[in-house]
Amino acid sequence: MNTTEEVLDFVHHGHERYLPHLSIDCVIFGYHEHQLKILLIRHHQHDRWSLPGGYIGRHETLTEAANRILAEKTQLSNLFLEQFYVFGDSPTRMNRIETQQTHNTTYAKVGVTIGENHWLSERTLSIGYYALVDYLNVVVKPEYLVDEYCWWDASELPELEYDHNEIISKAFLTLRAQIYQQPVGYNLLPKKFTLPEIHALYESILDRQFDRRNFRKKLLALGMIRQLPEQRKIGPHRSPFLYEFDLEGYRRAVEDLSVRAF
Structure with a gap:
């Protein structure tokens, strides 16, 4: 109106x-x-x-x-x-x-x-x-x-x-x-994102902290995300790799109770 x-x-x-x-x-x-x-x-x-x-x-x-x-x-x-x-x-x-x-x-x-x-x-x-x-x-x-x-x-x-x-x-x-059943981050993050972005997103939603190194290993091991060859230049000597969601991997992961181990 x-x-x-x-x-x-x-x-x-x-x-x-x-x-x-x-x-x-x-x-x-x-x-x-x-x-x-x-x-x-x-x-x-x-x-x-x-x-x-x-x-x-x-x-x-x-x-x-x-x-x-x-x-x-x-x-x-x-x-x-x-x-x-x-x-x-x-x-x-x-x-x-x-x-x-x-x-x-x-x-x-x-x-x-x-x-x-x-x-x-x-x-x-x-x-x-x-x-x-x-x-x-x-x-x-x-x-x-x-x-x-x-x-x-x-x-x-x-x-x-x-x-x-x-x-x-x-x-x-x-x-x-x-967050354990749907690719929530897929709808909130840009198509290509950095590890700090998805790490901070999960911490914000779940209101808890995760060790960054273990968090990355867990997501990659579950097949929920994949690392891209591209990097984002965000400052001098700072060019983190970009990642994207693997939706098929995400669907397989949510069927596995280990996804709740975040």
Whole structure:
């Protein structure tokens, strides 16, 4: 929604196109300068940040809606996308009055007051999805009711609106489990990467430290990555070799419980 007219149409007629009681919240992970990042937004006149999200179209599947919302936020398609939880029990999830007040703050920009019986004031359940994106390929499209976007370090997140800190915590638990089942790094790292980049990524996700020499030996022995003849010049006397994922090797490795020995 990028114009006043589009926002007003959503407020007055959105319930005809979207399911009023069900939304999607997206935890968008990126990786940059050895830091795991999460994309956050700040709505108009709100002090706290929140996760990007949106409503589910009446004729959309959940996956279709999640892909549409992510494409609108990042301008990317065919992303790694995983549904991980449904949120509705948290004491920090807003009640009807708080929902109404929050929407009135947001939609004051277009001169609209959300009444008690308005469809946006209804109790809403949220389906959590996490996405893995190439940080450098994300193009954030401005939105009329969003004042600011920002990539935050995953280890230094602020206190978020609603129950979004809880949603991110649950996404992290899922991501840590998936790192042994999916080529998570393949979706976060560039096609060709250095050993320090993948080493720092795994440490960031799993929140533990690995001996760099043993880490390299383990990944190569499992066939998860392969060393390339190319090198990246990053400074005087510093030209580390580049690596790439071997997806077939990765699939074989995750069938072997030894992969969990990281």
